[in-house]
Amino acid sequence: MRIGHRRFLAATAAVTLASGVTVVEAPAAFAASGAVTADQGTQVQSSPVTVTLGGLPGTVKAGGAPVEFTATLKNTADHQLDVPSSAFVIGDTGTGTKQGQFKLEYQSPGGTQWQDARANATSTGGLWQLDRPAVLHLAAGAEAVYRLRLTVAADTPAGRVTPGLDAVVSDPALPPEQRVSQAMSGYADLVVTPSVTPTTPAPTPAATADVKLDGMPATFTAGGEAKPFKLVFTNNSGRDLRILPAIVFQGATELPSEVVGFEFRTAAGGWLEGTPGGNSEHPGWLYLGLRTGDRNADVIALPKGGSRTIEVRLSFSGDTPAMAQSLAALAGSVPGEGERGSEASSPKADFTITAAVGSTPRPTPTPSATPVPTAAQPTTAPVVPVAETTGTAPSPVAGGSQVVAAAAAPAVADTRLASTGGGSASRPMAVTGAVAIALGVGTLVVARRRKLGSRTGR
Numbered sequence: 001m002r003i004g005h006r007r008f009l010a011a012t013a014a015v016t017l018a019s020g021v022t023v024v025e026a027p028a029a030f031a032a033s034g035a036v037t038a039d040q041g042t043q044v045q046s047s048p049v050t051v052t053l054g055g056l057p058g059t060v061k062a063g064g065a066p067v068e069f070t071a072t073l074k075n076t077a078d079h080q081l082d083v084p085s086s087a088f089v090i091g092d093t094g095t096g097t098k099q100g101q102f103k104l105e106y107q108s109p110g111g112t113q114w115q116d117a118r119a120n121a122t123s124t125g126g127l128w129q130l131d132r133p134a135v136l137h138l139a140a141g142a143e144a145v146y147r148l149r150l151t152v153a154a155d156t157p158a159g160r161v162t163p164g165l166d167a168v169v170s171d172p173a174l175p176p177e178q179r180v181s182q183a184m185s186g187y188a189d190l191v192v193t194p195s196v197t198p199t200t201p202a203p204t205p206a207a208t209a210d211v212k213l214d215g216m217p218a219t220f221t222a223g224g225e226a227k228p229f230k231l232v233f234t235n236n237s238g239r240d241l242r243i244l245p246a247i248v249f250q251g252a253t254e255l256p257s258e259v260v261g262f263e264f265r266t267a268a269g270g271w272l273e274g275t276p277g278g279n280s281e282h283p284g285w286l287y288l289g290l291r292t293g294d295r296n297a298d299v300i301a302l303p304k305g306g307s308r309t310i311e312v313r314l315s316f317s318g319d320t321p322a323m324a325q326s327l328a329a330l331a332g333s334v335p336g337e338g339e340r341g342s343e344a345s346s347p348k349a350d351f352t353i354t355a356a357v358g359s360t361p362r363p364t365p366t367p368s369a370t371p372v373p374t375a376a377q378p379t380t381a382p383v384v385p386v387a388e389t390t391g392t393a394p395s396p397v398a399g400g401s402q403v404v405a406a407a408a409a410p411a412v413a414d415t416r417l418a419s420t421g422g423g424s425a426s427r428p429m430a431v432t433g434a435v436a437i438a439l440g441v442g443t444l445v446v447a448r449r450r451k452l453g454s455r456t457g458r
Helices: none
Strands: 015-017 021-023 049-054 059-061 067-075 081-092 102-107 126-130 136-138 143-152 159-170 180-184 190-193 210-214 219-221 227-234 241-250 260-265 271-273 275-278 286-289 300-302 307-316 323-333 342-345 349-354 402-405 436-439
Touching: 049 159, 049 180, 059 143, 067 081, 067 136, 081 102, 081 143, 102 126, 136 143, 210 323, 210 342, 219 307, 227 241, 227 323, 260 286, 300 307
Parallel strands: 059 190, 219 349
Antiparallel strands: 015 021, 049 067, 067 143, 081 126, 081 136, 081 159, 102 143, 159 180, 159 190, 210 227, 227 307, 241 286, 241 300, 241 323, 260 271, 260 307, 275 286, 323 342, 323 349, 402 436
């Protein structure tokens, strides 16, 4: 609803024009039809003067810099007309804007000095009179240009208002009862935007653990016995962490997952096979997660200052080609509130694989010039995002991170990750569902491939 479009006559009131131009103050306003009857019955009618606003932007920022625009009055008659009163009006459309939230300045036609427009109090919106009590004389065909400058206060409510300029025109060539007319610019929409645009702060990366490989062998023989080493995770972050361990193979030649025998020791002393996965950012790298099959044991609680050591062993099948590879241990941190998942990596350990004596190894695969990113697909069950013990939804994954997800599966007894040191704090923290983790550099998209005890005794 546009109100105040003709409200400027509430200030100039009824207009009486007799032998000259005389403006009489009185509390009157235009009726809904657009006409006003003065005290002596003077009828306000359409005018031969046109009013045009130019340069008014479609939006203005509350608390921002002033906006400048113009109002041009043009006499389309063939004789002189007088303009005893002009007013700039801001109609409120329901946002609750107040007169004091706007400041209007103007330069009179031909002037160079900015001056404050005289405000007339209104309940909503605003109204300012220009050049009172001076009378603007317009010769036939002449134009008069007001320069206007509007400032919007920082506390102005956001929303739409309707500005315009109205003028009272007197035509000396007409009888007194017909001299008064109304010139209006029309009312365009002006959108007031908030002084500060609300923003959602970017999540910070979760704290990470220090990770290292302990006793990593320098050489492996295809078809040879598995060689042991350890993954060591130390929490020097100053806060408690929850992590998911993994390893990643990086080499110039892609290492097929089916030739790798990677196992880790559980708390019960048995051995479990690592869970292979992929990463769309690094399709030539091979990731293996240390997943127990027990949702309550996949996430390891690592208190501040604590350390965990996991025994692992690695072997390669007899048809593995000779090649050079690198291995790194990873620790993905479960994000807390307002955080995104992050990942820590150990320094890479280089090693070589020598072909088995007398064997006919498979051809060494040639890396694709433009590898197409692919993610591992579940073999027996889909990847499922998770809820934690608290019953709250997992933290959202942000940025370029991928998601490490342990798929939902029935709990398997005595399959917690084996770890040394840390006393009673070494037991992994229990979670009630699969855990979604955002990892930064190399992320596992875990496919469920669980062969409990399949390599026991290797």
